[in-house]
Every structure is written in C-alpha cells, then in structure tokens.
Amino acid sequence: MPIIQAAVAVTKNAPLEIRELRLDDPRPDEVLVRMRAVGVCHTDATVLESPEFPPPFPAVLGHEGAGVVEAVGADVDHVKPGDKVVLSFGSCGRCRKCVQRHPAYCDDFNSYNFFGVRLDGSPTLFDGDEPLSGHFFAQSSFATHALGHRSNVVKLDEDVDLDIAGPLGCGLLTGASSVRNILKPDEGDSFVVYGAGGVGYGALMMAKVMGCDPIIAVDINDQRLELAEELGATHTINGKDAELADRIREITEANQGVDCAIDTTGLSTICKVGVETLRRGGRLGLIASHRQDGVGLDVAAIPLGAYVYGAVMGDAIPGEMVPLLVDLHKKGQFPVDRLIEFYDLEDINQAFADSAAGSTIKPVIRFPR
Known part of the structure; x- marks a missing residue:
C-alpha cells in the first residue's frame, strides 16, 4: 500500500488536517494516479458544511484531480503508466442509463461517488490500521495519490498542462x-x-x-x-x-x-x-x-x-467532453486559466476560505513535481 499525504476532513465544519495515510493497491478496475493538481469545487464545500450529506467522516474529499498514471489494474486497457489523465465522476458502465450513454444518471451514481467506499463496501484509505472514507467521486484527490476507477479516468495528450486540467473533470465540465x-x-x-x-x-x-x-x-x-x-x-x-x-x-x-x-x-x-x-x-x-x-x-x-x-454533470461522457474542452482551451476558446489561483496542499483551508469569500473563482491545489 502506498504511503500518501492527504487533506483529511475529520468532522463537519472543521479545518482539514494534513495527514499521512495508506492507500490501497489498485483493484483490477482501478488506476493509481500521482496527483499534479486538483480543483476545489463547491460540492466539496457543501459536503463539509451539510450535516446530512455523505460520506461518513473522517473523509478525504477532492474530485477534480489531474495527474500521471503510476499503475493500472488488470482490467484497465485505455491508460498505462506515464499517461497524463483527468479524473471525473464514477459510473458502473453497465446499467441502462450508462449503456444509453448517460453515465451521469447511472443507477449506482451515489454508490460510486458519495458513500466513501467501493461498491463492494471495501475501503480505499487507511489512517494507520483504521479505514476512513475515500473513493469520493471515485477518486478522493485531495492527496498526493488517488485511486481512480476505469470509468472516470480520462487520458490526455502529452502536451496538456495538468495544472489547469483538473477543473475540466467537474465544475467547468x-x-x-x-x-x-x-x-x-x-x-x-x-x-x-x-x-x-x-x-x-x-x-x-x-x-x-x-x-x-x-x-x-x-x-x-x-x-x-x-x-x-x-x-x-x-x-x-x-x-x-x-x-x-x-x-x-x-x-x-x-x-x-x-x-x-x-x-x-x-x-x-x-x-x-x-x-x-x-x-x-x-x-x-x-x-x-x-x-x-x-x-x-x-x-x-x-x-x-x-x-x-x-x-x-451536464449529462456528460467525460471521455469525450474533457478532450473537447482541452482542445477548445488550446484554441483560446475556453480560457480556464483566467479563473484559477494556485495553492499548496498545506494551504487548502485558505483555498476554501477564498472560494467562500468570492475572492478566488477556482482554487487549484498544486502538488510538488
């Protein structure tokens, strides 16, 4: 199990704490990604503030991740180690809505994105020997490394700037x-x-x-x-x-x-x-x-x-929509960089505060190379 650094939401309405955690090894349908950048989204803030909103706490949130693949499970064939990727929302790929190309309306959308564990109930993150909620949007990317699911890992071209790519997986998408x-x-x-x-x-x-x-x-x-x-x-x-x-x-x-x-x-x-x-x-x-x-x-x-x-989620298919937005950005027609301010992981609470105050439109946590 990789040892990672992550911003942990210990309880509702409390500052996030930077902790050293253990991340499970990728299952056959999962991808281990080393994070380069992750956007802070209003949904993260909503989860932190709303008493009725899952997942159980403590938890690692974050769902606009961008990084580099380090390992892939046996059933993953669309990305390989070294590929640049964006992480979006998870879906089963098998239910009627997924087959009809509407993965945002997946029958198991909540299970894949909000419940803090894999679909089979197994945890992905551990604080010592104690499991805590991960798998948020099938990623939990407020961390140096994250486990993505084959449904939400989108391959990017080699020349894409990962610093600005993360928000393309949720808010801007x-x-x-x-x-x-x-x-x-x-x-x-x-x-x-x-x-x-x-x-x-x-x-x-x-x-x-x-x-x-x-x-x-x-x-x-x-x-x-x-x-x-x-x-x-x-x-x-x-x-x-x-x-x-x-x-x-x-x-x-x-x-x-x-x-x-x-x-x-x-x-x-x-x-x-x-x-x-x-x-x-x-x-x-x-x-x-x-x-x-x-x-x-x-x-x-x-x-x-x-x-x-x-x-x-705009009824999007991430594997199609994210590359489209990247292409529009390259053409100067989707200038996401105009919205972004960068923060270190240690300053993630300031990023949330600036977003709430309206002084930053899209905070992005940037990790050391």
Missing part, C-alpha cells in the same frame, strides 16, 4: 456540458447564466463557442461580471436589481424572452426569474441543489413548449 448536451442552443439563440462561478463561467464560455447572442451574465459580484464580459458576455446585470426579469426581457428579441438559461445559484428566487423570462420553447437548466427559501416553482408559469431540466 458541468457548466459547459449543460449548455452543449442539454440546452443545445442554435447559433443566434439568446442565453442567460445566473451565477458567475466556475460552473457559470463554463456555461458562458460554451455558449459563446456555440454562437449564442446575446449572452447575459447575472451575478451580485461586479468584478465577476467584468470578467464575464471579457469571457464572452454581451450584457451583464447585477442580480440585486429589483427589475431583474424586466432587464433580461429588454435585452431579448422583441422582449420575447430567453431561448436558453442556466441557473447555478440554487436560489428559488432566481429559478422563478429564470422561468418567467423564458420565451415559448425556451430551455432552463437547473444545476445547483435548490434551497427551500419559500419560493416555489409555479408550473403554470412555464411558457408553452418550454422545458425546465434538472442537470447532473
């Missing part, structure tokens, strides 16, 4: 894929993104790639709105505007409303605006877990022919 795979805008369609964070910027940049116009970004942070303009937004609106819905409609063709929209905020008030500002036949994707803040979704308010989608 979710935003971009929700636009490309779920909303599927036509060139010239109007687009709104509610929330200018990692997921929102991913959605915005993909909307630009797909030729949406106008592209409207809504957030309460004016600095993030400025960056949204640099990344492709044609219009920005502060979400505190009391006339938000009217402002959005005024930008659209003949005040008819929006063709496509993504909500990343989780606020039911914003969801309400999102529905109210759809045009007939429009599409709204709900990415975040929506809070119970007293505002219910009025089904009768959904325009004729419109759709409201609950989106998970």
Whole structure:
C-alpha cells in the first residue's frame, strides 16, 4: 500500500488536517494516479458544511484531480503508466442509463461517488490500521495519490498542462456540458447564466463557442461580471436589481424572452426569474441543489413548449467532453486559466476560505513535481 499525504476532513465544519495515510493497491478496475493538481469545487464545500450529506467522516474529499498514471489494474486497457489523465465522476458502465450513454444518471451514481467506499463496501484509505472514507467521486484527490476507477479516468495528450486540467473533470465540465448536451442552443439563440462561478463561467464560455447572442451574465459580484464580459458576455446585470426579469426581457428579441438559461445559484428566487423570462420553447437548466427559501416553482408559469431540466454533470461522457474542452482551451476558446489561483496542499483551508469569500473563482491545489 502506498504511503500518501492527504487533506483529511475529520468532522463537519472543521479545518482539514494534513495527514499521512495508506492507500490501497489498485483493484483490477482501478488506476493509481500521482496527483499534479486538483480543483476545489463547491460540492466539496457543501459536503463539509451539510450535516446530512455523505460520506461518513473522517473523509478525504477532492474530485477534480489531474495527474500521471503510476499503475493500472488488470482490467484497465485505455491508460498505462506515464499517461497524463483527468479524473471525473464514477459510473458502473453497465446499467441502462450508462449503456444509453448517460453515465451521469447511472443507477449506482451515489454508490460510486458519495458513500466513501467501493461498491463492494471495501475501503480505499487507511489512517494507520483504521479505514476512513475515500473513493469520493471515485477518486478522493485531495492527496498526493488517488485511486481512480476505469470509468472516470480520462487520458490526455502529452502536451496538456495538468495544472489547469483538473477543473475540466467537474465544475467547468458541468457548466459547459449543460449548455452543449442539454440546452443545445442554435447559433443566434439568446442565453442567460445566473451565477458567475466556475460552473457559470463554463456555461458562458460554451455558449459563446456555440454562437449564442446575446449572452447575459447575472451575478451580485461586479468584478465577476467584468470578467464575464471579457469571457464572452454581451450584457451583464447585477442580480440585486429589483427589475431583474424586466432587464433580461429588454435585452431579448422583441422582449420575447430567453431561448436558453442556466441557473447555478440554487436560489428559488432566481429559478422563478429564470422561468418567467423564458420565451415559448425556451430551455432552463437547473444545476445547483435548490434551497427551500419559500419560493416555489409555479408550473403554470412555464411558457408553452418550454422545458425546465434538472442537470447532473451536464449529462456528460467525460471521455469525450474533457478532450473537447482541452482542445477548445488550446484554441483560446475556453480560457480556464483566467479563473484559477494556485495553492499548496498545506494551504487548502485558505483555498476554501477564498472560494467562500468570492475572492478566488477556482482554487487549484498544486502538488510538488
């Protein structure tokens, strides 16, 4: 068993502790990856803060890993030692949804990603002789090494910069894929993104790639709105505007409303605006877990022919979507590097704090070479 360094969440709402742990050897369907970088995602923070959210603690989180393969199990044939890889979400590959090419809706999605152990109940991480929760998103990559599953290990070209590749496995993938795979805008369609964070910027940049116009970004942070303009937004609106819905409609063709929209905020008030500002036949994707803040979704308010989608991971196939995003980055069309600030593993708690404060859009933990 390899000896690794990892950031351990000992209990809810407490600072992570850097500890020396033992990592199990790879099973036939697993891949041992030496981490180069891992993004800090809002989902990690949600797990740390929410008392009802799995896995059991202590736990090692982290699910936007990028690194180099060190060993592969006997049943893994798409990567080999020395390959650069990104780790995304895990799936079984066998259930009806997986076979239909919708792995984000895998029947065993929660078991592969949230329960802290392998599907057979065996642990992957040990503190001394005591097991602790690992296998988070089939990786637990807040560590110098991680075990990936064959379903979530995506091979990259040799020239890819691993420092910026990790967030392509979850947050940015979710935003971009929700636009490309779920909303599927036509060139010239109007687009709104509610929330200018990692997921929102991913959605915005993909909307630009797909030729949406106008592209409207809504957030309460004016600095993030400025960056949204640099990344492709044609219009920005502060979400505190009391006339938000009217402002959005005024930008659209003949005040008819929006063709496509993504909500990343989780606020039911914003969801309400999102529905109210759809045009007939429009599409709204709900990415975040929506809070119970007293505002219910009025089904009768959904325009004729419109759709409201609950989106998970953008309905992405990681092995196809991650290379696409890497290619767009190489072409200058998906500048993820504009969002990233780097931290050492020892500074991971500061990374979480800066993300919560809004001063860093996408913290990335970078490991020594």
